[in-house]
Amino acid sequence: MRIALIGYGKMGKEIEQIARNRGHEIGLIIDQDNQKDLNADQLKDIDVAIEFTNPESAYGNYQICFEAKVPVVSGTTGWLDKMDLVKEKCNAGDGFFYASNFSLGVNLFFELNKKLTKLMAPFEEYNADMEEIHHIHKLDSPSGTAITLAEGIIDNHPKKDKWIEATSMKEDELSILAKRHGAVPGTHSVTWHSEVDEITIQHLAYSRKGFALGAVLAAEFMPKKEGFFGMKDLLNL
Numbered sequence: 634m635r636i637a638l639i640g641y642g643k644m645g646k647e648i649e650q651i652a653r654n655r656g657h658e659i660g661l662i663i664d665q666d667n668q669k670d671l672n673a674d675q676l677k678d679i680d681v682a683i684e685f686t687n688p689e690s691a692y693g694n695y696q697i698c699f700e701a702k703v704p705v706v707s708g709t710t711g712w713l714d715k716m717d718l719v720k721e722k723c724n725a726g727d728g729f730f731y732a733s734n735f736s737l738g739v740n741l742f743f744e745l746n747k748k749l750t751k752l753m754a755p756f757e758e759y760n761a762d763m764e765e766i767h768h769i770h771k772l773d774s775p776s777g778t779a780i781t782l783a784e785g786i787i788d789n790h791p792k793k794d795k796w797i798e799a800t801s802m803k804e805d806e807l808s809i810l811a812k813r814h815g816a817v818p819g820t821h822s823v824t825w826h827s828e829v830d831e832i833t834i835q836h837l838a839y840s841r842k843g844f845a846l847g848a849v850l851a852a853e854f855m856p857k858k859e860g861f862f863g864m865k866d867l868l869n870l
């Protein structure tokens with residue numbers, strides 16, 4: 634498969650290694666730092682584009698890939714206000730795969746979080762809050778993964794209506810504490826606490842390898858696909 638890497642930072646480089654090890658060809662690398670602006674012509678022999686850039690650049694890159702009829706796998710976080718526009722394009726025949734987190738472990742953790750929320754829902758003595766810790770270079774906050782976890786709680790708990798990036802004492806608000814520390818690849822915890830005890834579930838990434846492998850597996854899934862896809866489609870969760 635011929636892959637275009639759009640964004641050649643920490644994730645782009647990690648993905649390149651795994652893609653090459655799995656026998657794929659990297660046909661194009663685009664990064665702000667190599668002064669090449671992406672255009673549809675550059676994508677003409679590409680089977681799939683993998684996009685990991687930043688919240689401001691991502692949507693523009695998707696539009697160029699769609700114009701070239703190249704399916705996109707993206708893990709960029711912080712652009713979700715444009716999600717409806719991307720889904721409209723997918724309904725019209727473009728191919729797009731998005732995950733706030735591509736690691737197998739985190740996607741199992743998403744399911745565990747929903748299951749635990751359903752168990753907790755009838756018991757008013759328990760309240761939830763969340764914490765995420767990432768490296769100091771991360772641009773968005775809270776993390777995309779934390780938002781997905783928060784949505785998993787809100788959708789499955791009768792009292793929780795919204796998440797808030799702060800500590801909240803309001804019953805309908807789910808607090809997310811976002812910490813930035815050193816080179817941490819990504820740690821997410823959900824704690825349910827009562828007056829007498831607490832239960833914490835946590836996912837801690839040791840490196841970016843799990844994210845990168847998931848993105849390459851998604852790229853292998855995407856050629857010639859039309860529509861909007863996510864990890865549930867890839868992992869049959």
Ligand SMILES: NC(=O)c1ccc[n+]([C@@H]2O[C@H](COP(=O)([O-])OP(=O)(O)OC[C@H]3O[C@@H](n4cnc5c(N)ncnc54)[C@H](O)[C@@H]3O)[C@@H](O)[C@H]2O)c1
Pocket residue numbers: 639640641642643644645663664665666671685686687688690694707708709710711732733734735736773844
């Ligand atoms: N979904 C996941 O599993 C997952 C995992 C890790 C990171 N992320 C997200 O992926 C994104 C990138 O993370 P990272 O750690 O690689 O960041 P990074 O800052 O190391 O790399 C981003 C790269 O994109 C480049 N870039 C910026 N604008 C560009 C543009 N218009 N065209 C091409 N390149 C451009 C930058 O120069 C930089 O090299 C972030 O949004 C992060 O939150 C998601």
Ligand SMILES: O=C(O)C1=N[C@H](C(=O)O)CCC1
Pocket residue numbers: 710733734767771772775776777778779818819
């Ligand atoms: O390093 C990052 O940036 C990460 N971003 C994703 C997020 O926002 O959840 C996934 C974890 C790493």
